[in-house]
Amino acid sequence: EPEVTQTPSHQVTQMGQEVILRCVPISNHLYFYWYRQILGQKVEFLVSFYNNEISEKSEIFDDQFSVERPDGSNFTLKIRSTKLEDSAMYFCASLRERNTGELFFGEGSRLTVL
Amino acid sequence: AQTVTQSQPEMSVQEAETVTLSCTYDTSESDYYLFWYKQPPSRQMILVIRQEAYKQQNATENRFSVNFQKAAKSFSLKISDSQLGDAAMYFCAYRALVNQGGKLIFGQGTELSVKP
Numbered sequence: 001e002p003e004v005t006q007t008p009s010h011q012v013t014q015m016g017q018e019v020i021l022r023c024v025p026i027s028n029h030l031y032f033y034w035y036r037q038i039l040g041q042k043v044e045f046l047v048s049f050y051n052n053e054i055s056e057k058s059e060i061f062d063d064q065f066s067v068e069r070p071d072g073s074n075f076t077l078k079i080r081s082t083k084l085e086d087s088a089m090y091f092c093a094s095l096r097e098r099n100t101g102e103l104f105f106g107e108g109s110r111l112t113v114l
Numbered sequence: 115a116q117t118v119t120q121s122q123p124e125m126s127v128q129e130a131e132t133v134t135l136s137c138t139y140d141t142s143e144s145d146y147y148l149f150w151y152k153q154p155p156s157r158q159m160i161l162v163i164r165q166e167a168y169k170q171q172n173a174t175e176n177r178f179s180v181n182f183q184k185a186a187k188s189f190s191l192k193i194s195d196s197q198l199g200d201a202a203m204y205f206c207a208y209r210a211l212v213n214q215g216g217k218l219i220f221g222q223g224t225e226l227s228v229k230p
Contacts, residue, residue: 031216043159043205043220056217089157098216101166102149103209105159 002026006092006106014114016081021109023075023092031095032075033103034067036060038088046090049075082113116141118208120221127196128229134181135191135224137206145211148182148189149218153203162204165189193226201228 005024013019025032034046047057047067054067066078075094079086089110093103117140127133139148150162165173165182172180177197181190193200206221 033217035218037157042222043218045217045219048217091159093159093218095216099211101147101164102161103216103218107156107158110157 002104004092004094004104004106006090006109008109009107010110010112012112012114013082015084019079019082019086019111021077021079021090021092021111023077023106024073025075025092025094026096026104027073029094029096029104031055031098032067032069033093033095034077035091035093035105036088037091037108038085043091046077079111082111084113087111087113116143116208116210116219118206118219118221120206120224122224123222124225124227126227126229127193127200129196129198131196132192132194133196133226135193135204135206135226137189137191137221139187139189139206139208139221141187141208141210143210147209147211148180149207149209150178150180150189150191151205151207151220152200153205153223155202159205163191196228198228198230201226 007022032049037043047061048055064080069075089108091108092106119138146167148165152160152162163175177194179192203223205223207218
């Protein structure tokens with residue numbers, strides 16, 4: 001069964017460092033998302049991506065964040081200068097078409113900022 | 115703006131018993147999906163069940179069923195014959211069909227424990 005894959009599963013970084021989280025969505029899906037979950041809290045929407053551009057972003061997704069799909073398969077989330085409060089689980093998700101049902105989630109990338 | 119509210123931070127159920135998790139939402143849209151996701155300690159997001167708003171019939175997946183009350187904007191999850199493996203965080207989620215982004219909006223979650 002097709003699945004969304006994310007790497008790395010866990011990354012530890014120093015405050016101020018750049019981090020890139022990678023995702024490979026399901027191949028025939030058209031919509032891509034990043035979500036964040038701080039430990040013990042709810043899952044928060046960061047950004048959606050469609051047709052090679054951001055279609056929606058939340059207030060959390062400030063200038064420190066960026067996304068791209070450089071090669072038609074990977075979908076990356078970059079945090080330019082990490083802060084302590086960026087420590088969280090980051091989930092990638094994909095959706096085949098707007099009118100289809102559920103988003104398919106990856107297993108998440110745990111980011112720890114020291 | 116759409117919101118999803120889960121008013122029960124924690125719930126507990128005896129193994130083999132039935133438990134109902136509550137969820138309410140607020141939207142002005144008419145076409146949308148509702149979902150329940152399960153998040154075990156591994157923190158993976160696992161789809162439990164989904165409901166299309168245009169369908170009057172409540173969705174059912176084996177031991178899991180929903181009570182969808184569109185007018186009341188209520189979407190509760192019933193777990194029958196609870197098993198130890200059902201212990202997890204459960205998130206209710208909403209997705210509108212109108213906007214291009216199609217993002218999911220999650221509730222705060224309900225931590226379910228199952229007692230043997």
